[in-house]
Amino acid sequence: MLNVTHLRTVNLTDQVKVSPALIALREATRDLHSELDTLSPLLRRPLPESVYNDHAARVLGWMAPLEQGLWEGPAASLWPNEIQIAKRRGKVQWIEQDLLNAGYNAAKLAELEHCPYVPVPRTLAQSFGVAYVSEGATLGGAFLFNRLASFLPGLPLNWLKGYGVETGPLWTSFQRLLAQHVVSQESILEAQESARQAFQSFRCWVIDETPDTERSWI
């Protein structure tokens, strides 16, 4: 199986000095990310459109409560202005666009179950830990978009396209803010714990607990 965690897409991540917080987050989550690489249905071949769409529906059920906790939850007021919440909080809409393209309507979108156990940050460090996962996923998305666009020409793949050309700059600014705001040993530990919880909740909800009726990839 392809192990892609070490790969770099087009200079997305190399423009800022890597902070102790980022090193710690990578160390804490490397194993969980590697597992996703192995388990993701998006690396199956053949890859029918239904697999992408079913997977996107599960991701939406995880992303919706995660984004809500991150940008509107108890610690949301602690974000520094420079984080650009308005830009970062639209990931649910990317996935919704994919599902509308696949034939969903508003009622069907509203019926999708939401993951009840995503981590809800209560401190800024925990917010950075959770956002590390949702922002970092845009890097993996860019990588997957480049791989899948030719296999799935009929799909817009908005979830994988993510920020598009803004992916690199937004990741760079995230890294810079992480370095400025997650500095003490205590806050680094908090961020690590939250990032692990975010990865684990993704793994459970999107991979392990998807009902058989909603997984066209088995």
Ligand code: HEM
């Ligand atoms: C088959 C699925 C996936 C593949 C192939 C993949 C691939 C990648 C690749 C190639 C990178 C590095 C990009 C770069 O440095 O330019 C990356 C980074 C990252 N991905 Fe994934 N990814 C996948 C799924 C996910 C998922 C589902 C999540 C979160 C739920 C995620 C979270 C992250 C994070 C946090 C980073 C940033 C790592 C860092 O630089 O510290 N990935 N991914």
